[in-house]
Amino acid sequence: MTEDKKIECCDITEVHEDIVNHVRSKLPEESLLYDLAELFKVFGDSTRVRILVTLFESELCVCDIAEVLGMSQSAISHQLRVLKQGKLVKNRREGKSVFYSLADDHIRTIFQQGFDHIQE
Amino acid sequence: MTEDKKIECCDITEVHEDIVNHVRSKLPEESLLYDLAELFKVFGDSTRVRILVTLFESELCVCDIAEVLGMSQSAISHQLRVLKQGKLVKNRREGKSVFYSLADDHIRTIFQQGFDHIQE
DNA sequence: CTTTCATATGAACATATATTCATATGTATA
DNA sequence: TATACATATGAATATATGTTCATATGAAAG
Structure with missing residues (x-):
């Protein structure tokens, strides 16, 4: 479940938690982002x-x-x-x-x- | 003039000198390329x-x-x-x-x- | 086979940079 | 004003990286 996950900073916890979870679910795979950074590093x-x-x-x-x-x-x-x-x-x-x-x-x-x- | 410019490496001097000069004339300004690299460095x-x-x-x-x-x-x-x-x-x-x-x-x-x- | 020349590469050095830690700044609230 | 909290920032440290120097590799020519 997600409700045991607590955000320590930011008072308006509930609102931000929604956004945080949404953004997290949309993020590409870690390794892809790593490879992308490696490519730009070469440039x-x-x-x-x-x-x-x-x-x-x-x-x-x-x-x-x-x-x-x-x-x-x-x-x-x-x-x-x-x-x-x-x-x-x-x-x-x-x-x-x-x-x-x-x-x-x-x-x-x-x-x-x-x-x-x-x-x- | 360009003929006093001598390429030390590469035996087939003449041919390469043409290419080198051509490529050089087409290169964007140094500062632009520097800025481009700085941008990619951020990425x-x-x-x-x-x-x-x-x-x-x-x-x-x-x-x-x-x-x-x-x-x-x-x-x-x-x-x-x-x-x-x-x-x-x-x-x-x-x-x-x-x-x-x-x-x-x-x-x-x-x-x-x-x-x-x-x-x- | 030896020499010459273009390229590749390892080690060393100098510089750049990402994160941490401690702390400062700035805003809202008691 | 004093406190709490979100963010910003300076210093320090560890790591990454670009260039140089010396040398190795590999191909052509004598």
Whole structure:
């Protein structure tokens, strides 16, 4: 039952308890929300954002990304690893080079929505 | 001019230099990309994601959010501050309580796209 | 097989950040 | 005014994370 569940804070207990229970019943599964946060965490670094935006234009090898962004090959490589783990980029080998590209198109949509939010 | 700009890595210099210059010219302003990363950084924490999803359902006071998520009032209050700074939530005072709600609807769209990305 | 070059990776370091604890602020009520 | 309660906040702590440096891996060429 729910009536043995008591809310300690907030005086107007009954009203809030209803709302609390309703909201709780509507919440998505914990693991889904965790995964969502993990996805946004990957987007939440300016180096990774810059890499992804760079890849909007063209498939690129690691050293070209480093050149475009003015950063070390190692730093870029580490971040590409994070992006790959998040399934945001894919890569293919061509001789000594490895070319990276966007894994799917949700990224563009999400970034566009992000831009919209910022610019208002 | 551009020809004095030399790429140290990558043997096939000429080809890559073209791509690098092209991509560079298409990149959005640095500050915009920084702000975008800052926005996603706010989304990139499971407590804040859970707070936002909670607010999808209903306006709530701080102690109710804490109750729904099973966390301390202080922790929630600190995170609400971050969300407020990111202009993702707004609040209004009603007596001793402060009610928080979503600041705009981009958040739902962004989260939906995030869910879509995860579930494929 | 050895060398060269592009990329990947482990360790170390510095920085950022989420939560807790204690306490301050602000509002309503006795 | 004094008390109670909801919220906010500063300091401290623990943990996560981004970059650098050194080095390993892997592919092409001599």
